[in-house]
Amino acid sequence: MTVARWSWLGDRLAIDVANTVRRRGWRYIELITSPAGLGAWLEHERGRLAIPAQVDPVLMSRFLAIRDQVLRLLRAAAGGTALPAADVHAINELAAAAPTVRLLGTEPGQHITRPVTRADQATRFCADIAAATIDLLTGPDAAAVALCDAPGCGQLYLRGRPNQQWCNPHCGTRARSQRHAERNTRTTGWLTTKDADCRKSAYRSCLYGGRAWKP
Numbered sequence: 316m317t318v319a320r321w322s323w324l325g326d327r328l329a330i331d332v333a334n335t336v337r338r339r340g341w342r343y344i345e346l347i348t349s350p351a352g353l354g355a356w357l358e359h360e361r362g363r364l365a366i367p368a369q370v371d372p373v374l375m376s377r378f379l380a381i382r383d384q385v386l387r388l389l390r391a392a393a394g395g396t397a398l399p400a401a402d403v404h405a406i407n408e409l410a411a412a413a414p415t416v417r418l419l420g421t422e423p424g425q426h427i428t429r430p431v432t433r434a435d436q437a438t439r440f441c442a443d444i445a446a447a448t449i450d451l452l453t454g455p456d457a458a459a460v461a462l463c464d465a466p467g468c469g470q471l472y473l474r475g476r477p478n479q480q481w482c483n484p485h486c487g488t489r490a491r492s493q494r495h496a497e498r499n500t501r502t503t504g505w506l507t508t509k510d511a512d513c514r515k516s517a518y519r520s521c522l523y524g525g526r527a528w529k530p
C-alpha cells in the first residue's frame with residue numbers, strides 16, 4: 316500500500332472513513348482488505364483517531380461494519396433522502412458506548428478529548444468514528460455532503476459552493492469526456508444496454524470485494 320493509494324485523505328474523518336471504497340469503472344472495490352491495510356490507513360488518520368494496539372481481523376471486521384453504516388448515511392445525506400433508521404440507530408449506539416468530553420487545550424481552537432468510560436480501545440475507536448459521523452451530519456456542513464459521480468471516482472466530499480458537481484477539476488474533465496464519448500457511442504451504436512444499466516445502478520447498487528453491497 317502506498318501513500319498515493321490514500322492521496323485523497325484529509326477530509327472530515329467520517330468522509331475519509333466512507334471513502335475506503337473506491338469506484339473503478341462503475342463498480343466499487345474494497346480498499347481495506349487486510350488488518351495491515353487497515354493499519355496503513357490508520358497511520359494517515361493518526362492524531363485524530365486513537366489507534367488500538369491490536370489492529371487484527373476482529374477490529375477490521377468492526378471497522379468495515381461501521382464503514383458500511385457511515386457510507387450509507389453519507390450517501391443518503393448526499394442524495395437528500397432520509398437517513399436509514401437502522402444505521403442511525405447503530406451509529407448512535409456505538410457513540411453512546413464510549414462517549415468523550417471535549418476539554419480546553421492551551422491554544423485557542425485546540426481541544427483535548429477525554430473518554431468518560433472505561434471502554435476498551437476497540438470500542439472507543441468505533442465510538443470515535445460514530446461521533447465524527449454525528450458531528451458531520453448534525454453540523455453546518457451536513458448540507459454540503461456530496462457524491463462525485465465522475466467516472467472512476469464516486470467519492471464523497473464536501474461542496475465548497477452550492478453548485479459544485481465534482482470533487483475536483485480532474486473529475487469534471489473526466490465526466491465531460493465520458494459524456495462526449497457516450498454521445499459518440501450512441502450515434503454509432505456502441506453503448507450496450509448492459510453498460511447503460513450498470514451506470515444507472517452505480518449510485519444504488521455496487522459490488523466491491525467480491526460481495527454484493529446495497530447502500
Ligand SMILES: [Zn+2]
Nearest residue numbers: 463468482486
Ligand atoms: Zn471526483
